[in-house]
Amino acid sequence: LEANSEAFEVFEIDFEWTVDDRLICLHDWGNSADKEFGVEAIGPMSFEEWKNTPRGNDWGGCSWNTLRDWLQENPSKRLVTDVKSSNIKALRLMAQTLPSFSKQVIPQAYHPDEVQMIKSLGFQDVIWTIYRFDGSDDEVVEAANELDVSAVTIPKGRAGELSIRLYNLGTKVYVHTVNNVAELADYRRAGVLGIYTDF
Numbered sequence: 001l002e003a004n005s006e007a008f009e010v011f012e013i014d015f016e017w018t019v020d021d022r023l024i025c026l027h028d029w030g031n032s033a034d035k036e037f038g039v040e041a042i043g044p045m046s047f048e049e050w051k052n053t054p055r056g057n058d059w060g061g062c063s064w065n066t067l068r069d070w071l072q073e074n075p076s077k078r079l080v081t082d083v084k085s086s087n088i089k090a091l092r093l094m095a096q097t098l099p100s101f102s103k104q105v106i107p108q109a110y111h112p113d114e115v116q117m118i119k120s121l122g123f124q125d126v127i128w129t130i131y132r133f134d135g136s137d138d139e140v141v142e143a144a145n146e147l148d149v150s151a152v153t154i155p156k157g158r159a160g161e162l163s164i165r166l167y168n169l170g171t172k173v174y175v176h177t178v179n180n181v182a183e184l185a186d187y188r189r190a191g192v193l194g195i196y197t198d199f
Helices: 032-035 047-051 063-071 087-099 113-122 137-146 161-168 179-190
Strands: 010-017 023-025 078-084 127-128 151-155 173-176
Touching: 023 063, 063 087, 078 087, 087 113, 137 151, 137 161, 151 161, 161 173
Parallel strands: 010 078, 127 151, 151 173
Antiparallel strands: 010 023
């Protein structure tokens, strides 16, 4: 976050739960835990176990609490959430503990049914990300036409016809994950407004 705060206003961060119900910055308890923290996690750890992994302390133990503090210190920055399990529970926690949550947090919904639940928590902007949605392109377009979302995010493998159809609806379309500048021009031509990138 600090290394990229000069270049970016919006950060997408993955979240998982510890076994003792603490929300931490982690993609998953399998390969990612091994790669990022140097431990072979068979399943969720406790918060203290996770914090005391070989690299956990080096990272400062990025949890919702530390991230919330960073957001409060950096009010112009915004967070896009990617909560891997118990999404509504995590968003409720964020809404209850970050006073500026409605301006600084952009939740991702994984199914059209989640959008209204998230809005009822007080979030202003919601992104529908379709990577967990099994529906066809027609179903995505039909749902997007009825949803009150700020954008629809699609995997780059589905960009092209789908992104153009969404663009023609007047829907903002984002694509993940793009790490090549040359690719960016292709997605722009396919109606894509923004990208998620690792770099």
